[in-house]
Amino acid sequence: MNDFRKTAPAPLAPIPFNLPKPFETELENGLKVVIIEDKRFPLVSLRLAFFKGDANEPKDAVGLNSSVTSMLSEGTENYSSAELAEEIERLGANISASSSDDSTIIAASALSLYTSDVLRLLSEMILRPTFPENELDLYRRNMLESLKYQRSQSSFLANEQTARILYGEHPYANISPTPADIEKLTREKLIDYHAKNFIPNDAIFFAVGNVERDELLAELNDKFGKWEKGTVETKEFPAPPERTERTLTIVDRKGSAQSNIVISSLGINRTHPDNFPVLLMNQILGAGASSRIFMNIREEKGYTYGAYSRFDTKKLAGEFEATAEVRNDVTGASLKEFFYELNRIRDEKVSEEELQDAKSYLTGVFPIRAETQEGLTGLIVAQKLHGLPEDYLQTYHANVNAVTVEDISRVANQYIQPAKVAIIIVGDAEEILEQVRDYSEKIEIFDTEGNPREIEKYMQNETAANANAGGNWDLTIDFQGQKIPVSLKLEQDNEDVNGKLESMLGEGKISGGKVRGTKVSAVAVTEMQGQLLEISISGNIDGDSISGTLSAPVIPVPLEFTGKRQA
């Protein structure tokens, strides 16, 4: 009788997603304007977006565009940094500014009755920033701290090398300024860059929400109409180098408990006609938690918490990346599974069911993302900034559904080239080199500062007998001139090491450590404020002496230690 309960009913036909058609115009000074009147809520989302981003920076001034962008809210002709913050809080509004390779965006959301107030604050920030010396000092100090911190993160080191290798002399090769770049920033340089590049005829203004078009245009003319036109410079960039062979780059991060693997090659740019087939292919290959790479490397093999692939499509070029952070001892085994999946999607046709699932996901998630004003605004901004077709959002659904099994095979063979990828691994080079060296004939090794290292150095240890690491070690950490005692207790069984580490961070249990030659590496797991904290220990044993480093995600730079074995 209750047969209808046995199986789930089938879905109805998907309902077309009708996005409102925006109104578009241009002010006399060349500022493009896009307006969508959406009266459902008394809210408004605003964006002022520039068609140039960090890639536009002069070659000798990396970080200039992002610094100017960050400093827009730190003082203007009529407001101090604190006054701006207070005024924004009073309106209950949010204003933020950010830059990427290809664009620079100042975003605001607010109650629509404050549209005029928010426009006034935006025009202050964009037209009349003063870049005060004291605020610039503070910005420099904070940036230097965060540059130091990011260099301790293996994901940053991996991205840094990937961009360098893929893009060569193209500005996409720089993902971050160096401390020297930040030291070189001056108020004059910021003022000059702002005057030349933050110009109306290279920008586009978006408003989505409860606004009246004519009223808003009058407001815009009032607040942005006198903004002077500038000269739009179009720069030519050297093409990214063509890849001819598979390469392997290791960043030696001593004491790493995990290897951060990136397998990468050039992909396609955002307006390439293969965008939809590539999107579907990657959904099947590695975009999500139901994709092949995740199912294999995480679910079946359990090598990692997450394994994915993605196509990053920028304005002028793009890249393919397959990534995972895996345990040291399965670094080689993980590469094997990655290459298995990269070859499989080229050599075998995907099933109709897999393709249908990928389509359901991509068409399903799209309207959920577009539900809020902020989400809708984000989609329209991306469409305009990337120069996508006018009907891109309206035809998205149909374009996803038009992709065939044959299309998937074609783009997989074209854009995934296992023989020509760059493999980048951030990890303990001594631990992993032997596991991965067969994957390429061209291997290079760097330290975490980016200095090249000789590969021979990492191979000496392999034949030497393992040192004796067992016993109670009294270590001393040198922390900014302070001596901090730490106790390390190790038991050794052949090359395996277990024990515990007692430090100011509490007691940590060590299991699964290794001795290779004179090197000992291990991870101590301790609990701090309810969080599990992994402290990586990397040491070199010389008789009854030991020296090395301790590192942990909460410590910006590895701490050096020396120590003696208790008699």
Added chain:
Amino acid sequence: MFALTFALSLTAFGQAKVAPLPIVERTLANGLRVVSVRDNTSPTVAIHVWYNVGSKDDPQGRSGFAHMFEHMMFKSTKNMPSEKLDRLTEDVGGFNNASTWDDFTNYYEVVPSNYLETLLWAESDRMVNLEVDDKNFNSERDVVKEEFRQRILSNPYGMLFGQYLEKLSFTTHPYQRPGIGNLDELQAATPKDAREFYKTFYRPDNAVLIVVGDFDQQQFDGWVDKYFGKIAKPAGTIPRVTAVEPERTEEKRFMKTAPNVPFPAVAITYLAPPSKDPDAVVFDVVETILSGGESSRLYQELVYKQQIAQEASFNADIRVDRGLLYFLGIAAEGKTAEAIEKSLLAELAKMQKTFVTAKEMEKAKNQLIMQKLQELETNDGKAIAVEQAVAYDGDPKAVNEEIKKLQAVSAADIQRVMKKYFTDTNRVVIYYQNEGAK
């Protein structure tokens, strides 16, 4: 320039109006209440099933049970394998979850709207066909015990927020038993308890189905009849909490300790009005003025100027029965709980003596209204708002009055409630510090 803008904004403030949600209500013969709100601006739909059972209904000696049972609702039914709900939502671009509150439990999904019937099928199936097997129950009990260890034991302030605050603030009402429970009572729970709990509370006449989004009303009503209408109305009455927390008559002070507490803390609690009391909304504004953002009073005074606290807040924990109004402070390095208590009470006295300024009122209301409107933007946000209205006002239509009620709050209202609910003889003061200190 400032003064002029300010005056204009104040007048403009009353204009933030939003169209009421078009709420359609009906009740099936088996007692299930159905609330639907059709909004076809986006082809998505949010499905919420609200059950009138919360942590306050934990069985005697089974503190934490309602929450643990919520986990069981994702396990197998007669017709669905475990975690089927994840597949039906995540694989089509949507999401799902559930949460257990003191007064109720909710289960929800957001999917592209062409999958609405599929989710109605799944929700109706777990309303009537859940199969509690021993293996699932035991493994889920371990998961919840781990959650307890992580949230309560591993967090230095976990015992204060997750245990003492409620245990010491209530004398009579079951709100005194924390929703996360405790390890002994979680361990004592059995699969038989779960089957009993399911039978007692998970029934159509103890639930409200809330659906917001893009659907055809007639088609939706038909699906509801097909999947939910055929569930029988069970016999027997649903047990309800009747205990009433008595008015406090004297100050009570406690000193509690726990391991690894880096800085002393203090909590000062008072009984709140029940959610249906018109005074409840005033405390939303009070909360924002005292502790909404870095320009709020407690942050400016205790953290920024006096530098005696690293955190200081006021919280309005409004519930169906009388909940809690409480101040909380965590000391800065070398500072004491005594100093924080003194400053918090001084801030309270200021609110009782002097009207809050017009500028503070404007800022607080702007922040609150902006938050509420952004919450209402999505179909899921609308469903949550309707669900809260069902839970706390007993009427889904109350959702359409919220902003109006907020806008009506005056400085005089604030002074009145600050005098009415806070006295020297109705507070509970809890000091909390490291084991072995002093």
